[in-house]
Amino acid sequence: MYRFVILLSVILMHPAWAADPLLPEHDKTPGVFVADATLDKICEKGYTATVRHVTDKQKDEVFKEYNLERSGNYEVDHLISLELGGSNDTKNLWPQSYHGIWGARVKDGLENKLHELVCDGKVALRDAQYDISHDWIKAYCKYLNNDNCRGVNPQ
16 A cells, blocks of 8 residues: 555656646746847748747756756747747746647647737737737637637636
8 A cells, every 4th residue: 555655646746747837937937029020020931940949958947947847748838939029038938738728739829820910910019929928828819719718818
């Protein structure tokens, strides 16, 4: 029985079983954008490929800051996405889980939609940056409302 309790404790304390952070902690990841990321630049096809550069050292720092082991369960995500002028600064990076209804791939859809709306002149760039950096789930429900948004107040 004693061995079972120890084994169960080890399993439940393992980072893969810990609660995944849905939102970044704003004291660790407030969101940072590049000041000279203009509409012309970010709306140019291929822009993100020219600015995407997060080092392994930065990724290690992000996981350490969030007290998580680096694993395939997470991606180091830009809070303010590159396509919205986000920076590669560690204050704009956080470990986002691939799991759950609010996983990393769901946020990718929001990033693409906001980029489209900004480049079409339907949403101001600074408004998109603000919305995604303050609560990306509420921003998702504001711009891409779906069944996941039940009970989420996007205001």
